[in-house]
Amino acid sequence: GAVVSQHPSWVICKSGTSVKIECRSLDFQATTMFWYRQFPKQSLMLMATSNEGSKATYEQGVEKDKFLINHASLTLSTLTVTSAHPEDSSFYICSARVERYTGELFFGEGSRLTVL
Amino acid sequence: DAKTTQPPSMDCAEGRAANLPCNHSTISGNEYVYWYRQIHSQGPQYIIHGLKNNETNEMASLIITEDRKSSTLILPHATLRDTAVYYCIVRVESYGQNFVFGPGTRLSVLP
Numbered sequence: 637g638a639v640v641s642q643h644p645s646w647v648i649c650k651s652g653t654s655v656k657i658e659c660r661s662l663d664f665q666a667t668t669m670f671w672y673r674q675f676p677k678q679s680l681m682l683m684a685t686s687n688e689g690s691k692a693t694y695e696q697g698v699e700k701d702k703f704l705i706n707h708a709s710l711t712l713s714t715l716t717v718t719s720a721h722p723e724d725s726s727f728y729i730c731s732a733r734v735e736r737y738t739g740e741l742f743f744g745e746g747s748r749l750t751v752l
Numbered sequence: 753d754a755k756t757t758q759p760p761s762m763d764c765a766e767g768r769a770a771n772l773p774c775n776h777s778t779i780s781g782n783e784y785v786y787w788y789r790q791i792h793s794q795g796p797q798y799i800i801h802g803l804k805n806n807e808t809n810e811m812a813s814l815i816i817t818e819d820r821k822s823s824t825l826i827l828p829h830a831t832l833r834d835t836a837v838y839y840c841i842v843r844v845e846s847y848g849q850n851f852v853f854g855p856g857t858r859l860s861v862l863p
Contacts, residue, residue, distance in 0.1 A: 640795075642795075670850045670851075672853075678855075679839070679853045679854060679855050679856060680790075680796070680853040681853075682850050682852070685850060727793070729795045729796070731795075731796075731851075740786075740798045740801065741798070741850075741851050742798065743788075743795035743796045743797070743798075744795050745794060745795050746793065746794060746795045748793070
């Protein structure tokens with residue numbers, strides 16, 4: 637199957653700093669990527685849809701100025717958590733769709749953010 | 753997208769078949785049934801999907817009822833590594849559409 641890679645897999649930062657998470661499609665091009673967030677013992681919640689070459693579409697309740705998404709190429713989308721606070725600590729997961737594979741959405745390994 | 757209902761948790765003995773049910777009584781004719789699983793602290797993994805017919809691959813089998821209002825994911829010989837949260841999702845086949853995850857079923861495979 638197609639491979640989606642995230643980096644870093646885990647990060648610890650101080651409150652007030654910004655953290656960037658990268659999501660790469662390794663063997664295919666993805667015009668659309670999705671960013672999810674998952675708190676402990678909860679399901680995945682969609683944060684935003686990342687569109688190559690255009691602005692991301694954010695879900696209701698997700699602050700676009702806090703969670704900056706850039707999808708500058710067909711193989712890379714980045715999520716930057718700006719001025720992170722402890723409540724932003726979570727598991728962030730990206731995903732991408734491959735047209736040649738009917739239907740499936742492929743997910744990255746996830747990035748665990750801990751804000752101290 | 754149609755809503756799905758799954759039991760919150762299930763146990764299965766190692767080596768036995770694990771049968772995970774999913775109700776999707778409001779599914780529409782152009783919605784597919786997808787199954788993903790998530791092992792602790794990892795991203796979701798695609799398992800299988802189908803529209804009307806039963807499907808089988810190297811990981812599992814998907815049985816969809818004739819009225820399409822429910823389905824069952826079958827892991828034929830469960831191993832300890834199959835312990836995970838299993839998500840049943842129904843959605844229209846569309847490139848730009850995301851997947852909406854419910855709470856899923858936490859499957860525990862017991863030795």
